[in-house]
Each structure stands twice: as C-alpha cells, then as structure tokens.
Amino acid sequence: MKVRVTLPYHLRNLARVEGEVALEVEGPVSVRSVLDALEARYPTLRGTIRDHGSLQRRTFIRFFACGEDLSLEPVEAALPAAVAEGREPLMVVGAMAGG
Amino acid sequence: MSGVRVLVGTKKGAFVLTSDGKRKNWDVAGPHFAGWEMYHVSGSPADPNRLYASQTSGWFGQVVQRSNDGGKSWEPVDNKFAYDGVPGTHKWYDGTQHPWEFKRVWRLEPSLDDPDTVYAGVEDAAMFKTADGGKSWSELPALRTVKGDLWQPGAGGLGLHTILLDAKKPGRMFIAISAGGAFRTEDGGKSWKAMSKGLLSKYELPDPQAEVGHCVHCIAMHPSKPDTLFMQKHWDVMRSDDAGETWREISGDLPTDFGFPIAVHAHEPETIYVVPIKSDSEHYPPEGKLRVYRSRTGGNQWEPLTNGLPQKDCYVNILRTAMAVDSLDQCGVYFGTTGGQVYASADSGDHWEPIVRDLPAVLSVSVQTLK
Numbered sequence: 001m002k003v004r005v006t007l008p009y010h011l012r013n014l015a016r017v018e019g020e021v022a023l024e025v026e027g028p029v030s031v032r033s034v035l036d037a038l039e040a041r042y043p044t045l046r047g048t049i050r051d052h053g054s055l056q057r058r059t060f061i062r063f064f065a066c067g068e069d070l071s072l073e074p075v076e077a078a079l080p081a082a083v084a085e086g087r088e089p090l091m092v093v094g095a096m097a098g099g
Numbered sequence: 100m101s102g103v104r105v106l107v108g109t110k111k112g113a114f115v116l117t118s119d120g121k122r123k124n125w126d127v128a129g130p131h132f133a134g135w136e137m138y139h140v141s142g143s144p145a146d147p148n149r150l151y152a153s154q155t156s157g158w159f160g161q162v163v164q165r166s167n168d169g170g171k172s173w174e175p176v177d178n179k180f181a182y183d184g185v186p187g188t189h190k191w192y193d194g195t196q197h198p199w200e201f202k203r204v205w206r207l208e209p210s211l212d213d214p215d216t217v218y219a220g221v222e223d224a225a226m227f228k229t230a231d232g233g234k235s236w237s238e239l240p241a242l243r244t245v246k247g248d249l250w251q252p253g254a255g256g257l258g259l260h261t262i263l264l265d266a267k268k269p270g271r272m273f274i275a276i277s278a279g280g281a282f283r284t285e286d287g288g289k290s291w292k293a294m295s296k297g298l299l300s301k302y303e304l305p306d307p308q309a310e311v312g313h314c315v316h317c318i319a320m321h322p323s324k325p326d327t328l329f330m331q332k333h334w335d336v337m338r339s340d341d342a343g344e345t346w347r348e349i350s351g352d353l354p355t356d357f358g359f360p361i362a363v364h365a366h367e368p369e370t371i372y373v374v375p376i377k378s379d380s381e382h383y384p385p386e387g388k389l390r391v392y393r394s395r396t397g398g399n400q401w402e403p404l405t406n407g408l409p410q411k412d413c414y415v416n417i418l419r420t421a422m423a424v425d426s427l428d429q430c431g432v433y434f435g436t437t438g439g440q441v442y443a444s445a446d447s448g449d450h451w452e453p454i455v456r457d458l459p460a461v462l463s464v465s466v467q468t469l470k
Binding site for chain 1: 134135156157158159160161162175178179181
C-alpha cells in the first residue's frame with residue numbers, strides 16, 4: 001500500500017511533481033518514515049521540511065492528516081490507519097505566517 | 100557580438116536581463132524560482148554559462164540552484180551548510196552569546212578560473228566552499244576564530260555579504276560581514292586577519308576602533324589594483340591602499356556618508372560609485388532625490404549623477420549587493436532598488452534609464468559581460 005503525501009506549492013515545484021506523491025514506506029508508517037521515503041525519492045527536498053542534521057521540523061512547516069494537526073506529535077508515532085492504508089494523505093503544509 | 104547579462108535577485112524571484120553591447124533594448128526573463136527570496140545570482144568568470152543562485156525562504160530554508168546554460172534551465176545542488184565542528188556562539192542583539200545557526204546564503208562568488216569552485220558567504224556569518232559545482236559544501240572555519248564571539252548581527256542579520264577574489268594573488272580574498280567587520284586571507288581561507296585599522300564606529304561600537312564588530316556594508320576593488328580597496332561602512336566611505344592594513348576616510352563632500360553599495364569603474368581604478376542614503380534611521384535618498392555619486396579621484400571629490408533618475412518623491416533604498424558594473428568599452432553601471440527598479444547607465448553613469456520598473460524589491464544585481 002502506498003502512502004499519499006501532499007506538498008505545498010513551492011516544494012512541488014522544487015521536486016518537479018504535480019499533485020500528490022505516492023510513496024512506498026518501509027516499516028511502521030510515521031511522519032519520520034514517510035519523510036525518509038519522501039527525501040529518498042526527492043533528494044532536493046532535503047533540508048526544506050526538516051533540518052539536515054537534527055531532523056527537526058522547520059518552524060513554519062506543519063503536518064496535517066485526517067483533520068488533525070500532527071505537527072507536535074512524536075515523529076515516530078504511528079500515523080492514522082487511513083494514512084497508512086492510503087485512504088487519506090499526509091499533508092505537508094507551509095504554516096500561515098507573514099502578511 | 101558583445102553583450103551584457105544582468106542577474107537580478109529579488110524578494111520574489113530571480114530575473115535575467117540581457118542586451119547587446121548598446122544596452123538600449125533589454126530582454127527580461129523570469130521570474131525564476133517565483134515566490135522565493137533570491138539573495139544572490141552570479142556567473143562564473145571562467146564559464147559565463149555557469150550560474151549559481153541562492154534561493155531562500157522562511158518556510159523552506161535554503162536551496163542552491165545551478166545553471167549550465169546561462170540561466171535558461173536550472174538544477175538544485177546541495178543545500179547542506181554545516182558549520183565545522185561545534186559551532187560555538189556569537190554575540191546576540193542583547194549582548195548575550197547566541198549559538199551559531201545557519202539561515203541563508205547571502206553571496207555566491209565563483210572562482211576566477213574554475214566554474215566548479217564557488218565561495219558562499221552565509222548568515223550566521225561564515226564562509227563555505229564547493230569544489231565540485233555545488234554537490235557539497237564545506238566551511239572554511241578559520242574565519243570564525245577571528246574573535247567570532249564578538250560579531251553581532253546588524254538589523255538585517257549576521258550576514259557575510261562581500262567576497263572579493265584577488266586575481267593577482269591566488270589565495271588572497273577579502274570578505275565583509277555585517278556586523279563582524281572586514282577580513283583578509285592570503286592562503287585561501289586557512290587563516291584570516293581582521294582589517295580594521297582606521298575604521299571608526301563611534302555610534303555602533305563601545306570601542307570605536309575595535310578590531311572586529313564594524314558594520315561594513317560593502318567593499319569593492321579594481322582587479323588591476325587589488326591592494327586598493329573601497330569600503331562603504333554603515334557610516335563613512337573608506338579607502339585602503341595597503342590591502343586593508345589601514346583605512347582612511349574619503350567621504351569628502353558627499354551629502355551623507357551612510358549607504359550600502361560601492362562599486363569601481365571597470366577601466367578607471369580611481370573612479371568609484373556610491374548611493375548616499377539619508378541615515379541609519381531613514382533608509383532612503385536625501386531629499387527624495389535618487390542620486391548616484393561618482394568620484395573620479397578615488398574619493399573625497401564627488402559629483403551627483405542624476406540624469407534619468409527620479410529627482411523628487413523617491414524613497415527607495417539600494418541594498419549592499421545591488422550595484423555592479425560591466426566591462427564593455429564604455430563601462431556600464433547598474434543598480435536595483437527596493438522599489439523594484441533596475442537602472443542602467445551605458446556611459447559610466449552620465450545617463451540612466453530603467454531596464455525594468457516594477458520588479459519585487461531588488462536584493463542583488465550582478466553583471467556578466469559577454470564577449
């Protein structure tokens with residue numbers, strides 16, 4: 001089963017993809033394992049969602065799924081079954097900021 | 100057929116402006132990387148089709164782009180700028196120590212003879228180098244050992260914005276940091292020395308003659324006279340004739356000696372350009388008149404250049420990396436404004452025309468002379 005990921009406009013441009021991305025994720029489906037798979041497929045996204053070294057989420061990036069903001073959950077926590085089973089996407093979102 | 104390519108970085112994308120040697124009619128391509136802050140776009144002197152661009156965003160961080168065809172197409176290269184070892188701390192706005200944190204690349208300076216070698220000046224201030232066309236970056240860490248703990252960010256951040264390469268002495272480089280000061284290396288970055296003797300920062304530093312911490316806005320050099328440096332400091336226009344060992348003020352009869360960029364004429368090493376700005380509190384031209392000032396005497400005597408520039412109700416700023424020259428027979432001078440205009444003069448500053456008027460705020464202008 002592939003995990004679906006939606007990316008913000010600028011990261012879709014950077015990765016040169018349109019619409020959603022579908023990824024094979026190894027092991028338990030968590031934010032960390034999905035991002036590992038995403039960056040392995042699209043190396044140009046490294047450093048744009050999480051820090052190269054610490055792997056901390058960048059301040060103005062949020063993770064949404066199934067109507068919930070999962071940004072502050074542990075990155076190893078299992079994502080909802082609907083995401084793991086490909087029924088719902090994990091949304092990588094650029095936070096509202098600025099004016 | 101000679102021509103010019105003007106590489107413009109703005110708050111919302113990059114633009115490539117091209118013209119033939121007459122510099123009357125311009126082709127405007129862009130925005131490239133629309134919506135991103137483009138701090139610097141530069142071309143390799145060794146291969147004019149090799150360009151590098153610093154693409155940055157508060158949301159998504161730093162990306163470095165490379166073009167092999169003069170800016171028609173681009174590919175992202177490595178964007179990992181990891182400080183060497185334990186980064187340590189520098190002075191923060193409130194005087195406390197603050198960990199070094201990479202934020203963005205302010206300047207990309209390609210080597211004079213190798214398109215794959217590029218120096219990057221970054222915020223928080225440090226110097227990085229790639230020797231493989233951007234596939235990997237490594238820090239030249241000795242720079243931050245020159246009292247880096249005393250460097251303090253200016254209002255725009257602790258950015259390394261100026262990198263000058265000396266064609267006559269390989270390994271010699273001059274760099275400047277706001278607000279760390281100016282520094283020189285003679286050995287390709289293995290060791291550095293602060294260039295501060297003669298600099299005076301009465302209102303910015305508790306010790307006005309401190310070795311480091313001066314808010315140097317820009318340094319310029321003519322390639323034929325690399326021991327002569329011209330500096331636009333926060334306040335004061337300065338000159339050194341001994342490769343930065345000592346400085347003397349050359350503000351002379353300028354209406355104000357605050358400003359950001361400084362440039363040297365391509366063929367006249369004693370002809371220099373600044374754009375006076377009213378003050379550190381009011382970042383716009385005095386009296387609402389946009390005037391470039393030119394000195395043909397290496398400083399002190401200045402003349403306003405106004406032909407074609409707005410002489411009323413003009414309240415834009417010209418940032419430190421937003422002025423450059425070409426090296427055609429009649430030297431061209433270019434600058435971009437925070438109001439989105441890019442002005443060009445094809446006759447050393449005597450007459451100006453806008454190439455474009457309504458770009459996003461211009462962060463940087465660099466020029467390639469295509470022969």
